Amino acid sequence: MKLLALDASTEALSVAVVDSERDYEIEHFEIAPQAHARRLLPLAHELLERAELALADLDGFAFGRGPGAFTGLRIAAGLVQGLAAGVDRPVVPVSTLAALAARCFHHDEKIRHVRVVQDARMGEIYTADYQRGETAAPIVIEEERVIRPEALDTDDAWVRAGNGWGVVASARGVAADTLVALEQWPHALDIARLAWPVLARGDGVAAARALPVYVRDDVTRKPSGAR
Template sequence: MKLLALDTSSAGCSAALWLGSAEAGLAHERFEIAPRGHTRLLMPMVRSLLQEHGLEPADLDVVAFACGPGSFAGLRIATGVVQGLAWGLNIPVISVSSLAAVALDALTQAGAAHGQRVAVAFDARMGEVYWGCYQLLDGAPVLLGKERVCAPAALAMPAAESSAGDVGGAHARADNADWLGAGSGWALSEQMPVAVTSALAALPSIDLVPRAACVARLAAKQFAAGAGVSAEQAQPVYLRDEVTWQKLPGRE
């Protein structure tokens, strides 16, 4: 498998090339924190990765991207590039949640065991956070409930007995205080309910941002399972319709 993954959903800009099977492949990544540099950096990253491994765009089997939630402008950059590549090369697209990518990163860095849960929060501006809760099952984070955007004070953990694919309660927890936390939204923890903050087993990893290497790993598993959409079906996920900027006085 030759899979190209992109992420421009946050201050980070990254591209990754996944080579090999979903189980045994490796991700080769370019990553840089550049809040306003995504357009300038992304395609040079792609060209560098392909050249390093002696590949041409036509050699790719599939392209993937972090589809959101995240920066509206950033999401549109990756979406446009992925659509262009997929259309020109006639290959499918895999969309990966930005929250899920950070969940995988947090679980991997923690050396988490099967069944470990992680709550990911991104600062969504406008007094809100993007929120998603996941559980590590079969080597990948599985969403518990739904991703959402809301005020920090409105957050809640899934019920302790609720686990993805938990038929018969095999992965039920005796308590709800074993969660990992990740993402910039946890910087707003003072505004979160005590029931949420007290569920963490350790301090949250506030500095984690989505990375293309994690997007690639998740996309490789999806592609191996038969997933993929056409270029025109690849769309960003905003979770809300409002833009994250305000008009200046006198501007229309």
């Protein structure tokens, strides 16, 4: 299974190419605020060239569908839609929160549960809880939601991931280093790893249906502290 994955959901941007038949993986990752629109497409072409693949060789595409920065999500979705439509390939939209959890599980096989918290701006956070599945793929325990940071349970039994724990610490009036995340940023490589089994099952979507998920729009405009 050969696929190209993109993520532009945060200040970071990343592009990955995975070829499961060759056991080949390559990724470019950088912190580059405001550079997503300019950098993503050239990086995609660069990594495909290094992998000795053309767009037509790919079985599909994947992208970080959110939640995350609205502009970055639209950039990634639009780029993937254009590339996938051009070669008539399916797309797998992957949760950026699940990708962060997957990165933690990949980091240490002993990790069983991860709580992901991303900065949602406007005094809110995106959060979701996951447990390790049989193949280390994240299984959702608590669905993605947007809440006020002071409403989050900070149980130390959870491994922390995401760039929003500093927001939680600030809301609780504690030092930022008391709530440290194992991983802060979603990576396209983890998105690709989560997407290729979906593509293998034939469960990708048509390019036109590869849409961002904002969560804030999906649940409510008014923040809720309810779990």
